[in-house]
Amino acid sequence: MNEAWIIVTEEKPTPALVAAAKGLGGKVIAAVVGPRALAEAVAVAGPDAVKWIETEQGRPAEAYAGPVARLIAADAPRAVVANASAAGRVLAGATAANLGAAMIPRGLKLSADGEDTLVERADLDGRVIETIASAGPVVTFYAGDDVAQAPCPPAPIETVAATGVADITLEKIEPAAGADAGITKASVVVSVGRGLKKKDDLTLIQGLATALGAEIGCSMPVADDLGWVEKERYVGRSGQHITPRLYIAVGIQGAPQHLEGIRGTKVVVGINNDPDAPIFKAADFGIVGDLYEVVPALQAALGK
Ligand SMILES: Cc1cc2nc3c(=O)[nH]c(=O)nc-3n(C[C@H](O)[C@H](O)[C@H](O)COP(=O)(O)OP(=O)(O)OC[C@H]3O[C@@H](n4cnc5c(N)ncnc54)[C@H](O)[C@@H]3O)c2cc1C
Numbered sequence: 001m002n003e004a005w006i007i008v009t010e011e012k013p014t015p016a017l018v019a020a021a022k023g024l025g026g027k028v029i030a031a032v033v034g035p036r037a038l039a040e041a042v043a044v045a046g047p048d049a050v051k052w053i054e055t056e057q058g059r060p061a062e063a064y065a066g067p068v069a070r071l072i073a074a075d076a077p078r079a080v081v082a083n084a085s086a087a088g089r090v091l092a093g094a095t096a097a098n099l100g101a102a103m104i105p106r107g108l109k110l111s112a113d114g115e116d117t118l119v120e121r122a123d124l125d126g127r128v129i130e131t132i133a134s135a136g137p138v139v140t141f142y143a144g145d146d147v148a149q150a151p152c153p154p155a156p157i158e159t160v161a162a163t164g165v166a167d168i169t170l171e172k173i174e175p176a177a178g179a180d181a182g183i184t185k186a187s188v189v190v191s192v193g194r195g196l197k198k199k200d201d202l203t204l205i206q207g208l209a210t211a212l213g214a215e216i217g218c219s220m221p222v223a224d225d226l227g228w229v230e231k232e233r234y235v236g237r238s239g240q241h242i243t244p245r246l247y248i249a250v251g252i253q254g255a256p257q258h259l260e261g262i263r264g265t266k267v268v269v270g271i272n273n274d275p276d277a278p279i280f281k282a283a284d285f286g287i288v289g290d291l292y293e294v295v296p297a298l299q300a301a302l303g304k
Contacts, residue, residue: 107140195251254279
């Protein structure tokens with residue numbers, strides 16, 4: 001039995017998965033589902049061994065939930081950490097079911113407290129860290145930042161033959177309605193956050209965007225929770241990663257997860273009525289004020 005396993009369906013953030021799993025102090029085995037290149041990338045990210053399940057052409061990683069779950073359950077580890085992609089979560093869930101383990105989403109760190117396994121996880125949009133103790137095995141998917149790690153000597157890669165693969169195939173990929181939002185290619189983006197009071201007020205933001213020839217962006221809650229802007233336009237860790245010449249954040253606090261999406265942006269402008277809002281630390285220019293006054297004033301100054 002090995003102490004911990006990680007499940008990898010995409011390269012990022014493998015070093016962070018390994019670091020989280022090594023918190024238990026024992027060996028870490030990586031179950032990799034994907035092409036050989038992925039297994040090789042994982043092998044130098046710090047695990048003690050790699051078990052590689054090769055995906056067939058056109059077969060989504062989710063199809064391998066059964067083989068991965070059985071492979072890991074046969075080793076009966078104390079903990080499993082998966083990457084947080086859709087496939088990673090499916091594989092994590094199947095593994096938890098096979099192991100009879102507790103599923104604790106969004107884990108950041110694992111540690112041992114005697115017989116108990118402790119899982120630290122983020123909650124309330126990352127504002128609090130909860131520590132959960134489990135007397136039995138645990139499975140989590142990692143929802144934190146990647147960690148920097150120098151390449152390690154490659155761990156041995158063992159090919160695992162997959163049986164009981166689900167009969168699902170990728171039929172086609174096409175852009176979803178609204179997906180071609182243009183935000184990833186735009187040189188100017190005006191982005192709106194929860195500082196906006198109601199959906200109708202988006203006309204204000206649209207007015208400034210039109211005056212600047214900009215695309216509209218937004219913070220995650222404006223798209224995800226409120227549904228005021230298409231999901232394809234939200235910016236940040238779990239949304240779009242963009243590098244426009246100019247990014248204007250209107251009524252956005254500037255959470256680290258949001259700022260991750262605008263790394264590499266040339267000029268960032270923050271408009272916020274709270275002088276202590278974190279956006280001002282990340283911004284090249286800041287305007288402290290009510291967006292309902294600042295945005296029309298900016299538009300007027302642009303003469304449009
Ligand atoms: C795992 C994880 C992933 C995440 N991924 C993302 C992501 O990809 N993208 C993302 O955006 N978030 C992400 N989040 C959420 C993120 O942590 C923040 O909760 C979110 O970005 C906050 O959105 P906001 O700034 O619009 O809202 P709020 O935090 O509510 O901030 C609103 C801001 O508007 C200001 N304001 C209010 N009224 C006015 C006014 N009249 N004029 C001017 N300013 C005003 C306030 O001072 C405040 O600073 C993630 C969280 C987690 C835990």
